Amino acid sequence: MAADAPAPxxxxxxxxRERNDGLWLTVIWLxxxxxGCLVVYFVWGPHLPPGGMSDSAASQQxxxxxxxxxxxxVVIGVLxxxxxxxxxxxxxxxxxxxxxxxxxxxxxxxxxxxxTAAIVLGLAVFGTYELIAPAGAGGGxxxxxxxxxxxxxxxxxxxxxxxxxxxxxxxxxxxxxxTQLELPAGQPVAFNVTSLDVxxxxxxxxxxxxxxxxxxxxxxxxxTPRHTGTFTVRCDELCGLWHGAMFDYGKVVxxxxxxxxARTTETRLASMTAALPPYSLTYDPTQISTLGKVPAExxxxxxxxxxxxxxxxxxx
Amino acid sequence: xxLRARVTxxxxxxxxVVGGAVFAVIEWITPQPQVEDYTPYxxxxxxxxxxxxxxQTTVTDKPQWVTYFVMDPATHQWVHTTYFKVPPATRVNxxxxxxxxxxxxxxPVWGRVTGTIGGVEYVNGKPVSQLNSWSGCNIQHTFAIPExxxxxxxxxxxxxxxxxxxxxxxxxxxxxxxxxxxTFSFVTPAQGGTYRWQCFIPCGLAYLDGNGGPMATLGYMxxxxxxxx
Numbered sequence: 001m002a003a004d005a006p007a008p009x010x011x012x013x014x015x016x017r018e019r020n021d022g023l024w025l026t027v028i029w030l031x032x033x034x035x036g037c038l039v040v041y042f043v044w045g046p047h048l049p050p051g052g053m054s055d056s057a058a059s060q061q062x063x064x065x066x067x068x069x070x071x072x073x074v075v076i077g078v079l080x081x082x083x084x085x086x087x088x089x090x091x092x093x094x095x096x097x098x099x100x101x102x103x104x105x106x107x108x109x110x111x112x113x114x115x116t117a118a119i120v121l122g123l124a125v126f127g128t129y130e131l132i133a134p135a136g137a138g139g140g141x142x143x144x145x146x147x148x149x150x151x152x153x154x155x156x157x158x159x160x161x162x163x164x165x166x167x168x169x170x171x172x173x174x175x176x177x178x179t180q181l182e183l184p185a186g187q188p189v190a191f192n193v194t195s196l197d198v199x200x201x202x203x204x205x206x207x208x209x210x211x212x213x214x215x216x217x218x219x220x221x222x223x224t225p226r227h228t229g230t231f232t233v234r235c236d237e238l239c240g241l242w243h244g245a246m247f248d249y250g251k252v253v254x255x256x257x258x259x260x261x262a263r264t265t266e267t268r269l270a271s272m273t274a275a276l277p278p279y280s281l282t283y284d285p286t287q288i289s290t291l292g293k294v295p296a297e298x299x300x301x302x303x304x305x306x307x308x309x310x311x312x313x314x315x316x
Numbered sequence: 317x318x319l320r321a322r323v324t325x326x327x328x329x330x331x332x333v334v335g336g337a338v339f340a341v342i343e344w345i346t347p348q349p350q351v352e353d354y355t356p357y358x359x360x361x362x363x364x365x366x367x368x369x370x371x372q373t374t375v376t377d378k379p380q381w382v383t384y385f386v387m388d389p390a391t392h393q394w395v396h397t398t399y400f401k402v403p404p405a406t407r408v409n410x411x412x413x414x415x416x417x418x419x420x421x422x423x424p425v426w427g428r429v430t431g432t433i434g435g436v437e438y439v440n441g442k443p444v445s446q447l448n449s450w451s452g453c454n455i456q457h458t459f460a461i462p463e464x465x466x467x468x469x470x471x472x473x474x475x476x477x478x479x480x481x482x483x484x485x486x487x488x489x490x491x492x493x494x495x496x497x498x499t500f501s502f503v504t505p506a507q508g509g510t511y512r513w514q515c516f517i518p519c520g521l522a523y524l525d526g527n528g529g530p531m532a533t534l535g536y537m538x539x540x541x542x543x544x545x
Contacts, residue, residue: 160423162422162423162516163518163527163531164462164514165460165462165516167423167425177423177425178425179430179462179465196422196423197422197518197526197527198527240527240531240532241531241532241533241534241538242512242514242538245462245463245512248462269428271446272424272425272427272428272446275424275427275446275448275450275451276424276425277424285420285422285423288420288450290450290451291420291450291451292450292451292452292453294418294452294453294474294475294476294479295418295420295449295450295452295453297476298417298418298453298476298479298480300419300420302420303419303420303421303422303517303518
């Protein structure tokens with residue numbers, strides 16, 4: 001690298017003493033990198049998204065801190081080399097000679113391959129571990145999740161996407177469905193995400209949870225909220241005219257407050273729950289077995305509109 | 317090709333591309349439905365807004381599309397738009413003349429009335445808090461402002477005979493077909509703003525998942541409520 005670059009005369013040209021660019025670059029790079037890494041990890045890191053509202057969010061924030069810290073020396077090295085070249089290695093007027101060739105320099109090639117391979121492979125191992133250890137890291141794991149929280153008291157919450165709103169169903173509380181999303185702090189939550197029409201994406205930003213909502217598919221994601229507060233939910237899959245307005249806000253409350261809210265809501269919505277289809281991991285609204293007499297006489301068999309055909313080859 | 321010919325070709329191509337983009341913006345993106353301004357007609361902290369649903373839109377070149385109409389508060393004529401403006405911190409008394417037939421909801425949860433004063437709507441004067449579109453023929457569309465938690469299922473004609481004799485020329489009138497009159501009230505936010513509203517029944521028949529056509533075009537089955545002075 002720089003250590004093998006030709007050492008041009010010092011600017012101002014005149015002492016005849018050659019500057020050791022490689023040494024200078026290495027020293028400056030080391031100092032800046034150490035300072036930069038400390039700033040990124042300890043100063044900037046705690047403010048990186050998605051924050052620490054849940055274990056998956058905290059895990060993702062830790063990942064972002066590590067990735068940012070690892071990237072800092074690389075970025076500094078590139079910028080430093082670029083600036084150094086601009087400052088000291090510019091071609092002088094009238095100088096039409098070529099720079100010294102570096103092809104065939106085994107030391108440079110070996111160093112480059114070793115360092116880059118170590119970074120890439122190290123991050124691959126780190127990324128894999130970070131995906132598995134925190135129970136899927138808040139990402140949708142499909143209908144048969146491999147990585148689950150080690151708990152026997154997982155709160156089940158079904159997320160149902162429809163153009164253009166999310167609704168939430170609580171099967172452990174009679175299966176009531178509401179537009180409000182409330183969760184207890186400290187208890188693992190399993191989001192069972194599905195859709196009634198097109199593909200949406202359930203993104204609870206501050207919780208670090210993100211799972212596609214596919215019609216006819218149950219996509220499971222886990223998290224454990226750490227402390228109370230409000231979080232934002234957005235659809236993160238372009239889903240039509242009002243995609244940009246498909247958002248709402250959820251709440252993490254104390255376990256006691258959650259139990260009170262869930263019991264009250266279960267009672268309050270009892271008559272509505274009775275009109276809902278039985279709780280299921282997926283729904284096909286085009287086939288309604290309980291359809292009334294008049295709709296049936298009108299030739300209707302299900303809800304209006306079509307449905308993403310489960311036999312469609314594009315079915316995820 | 318000579319330099320002059322190449323430059324000329326390049327200029328023509330540039331003009332065509334830029335012109336096409338400008339045309340697209342002006343013709344297809346910029347136009348918005350007309351806004352019916354109800355704010356001058358507010359009185360005593362209340363304002364009355366009147367809408368209509370129709371099974372077709374014979375006043376446009378999309379006669380097969382279902383649609384909403386908004387009544388012009390000055391002339392009391394129906395206007396093909398879904399944009400209206402109301403004052404902040406005001407009780408809005410909405411009347412919807414429903415002329416379309418019944419369709420089962422994709423999600424029965426939208427059969428529950430939410431966000432209105434008293435948690436009810438009035439169907440032909442009778443208070444209703446919930447309609448079940450799967451067990452009966454009783455919902456044609458919904459009027460929902462998700463950001464304000466408002467959801468109102470629009471009741472439909474209930475009999476087979478009524479549903480086979482719907483109004484066929486819009487805007488509809490009481491003599492042109494069976495009608496259900498739905499009324500409800502809600503209070504607008506004090507801070508103002510623009511709130512989208514929509515129907516939660518994918519009623520764009522013949523479009524993929526029923527969500528194209530009138531569901532995907534402003535001025536038909538969705539619109540905006542502007543809250544401002």
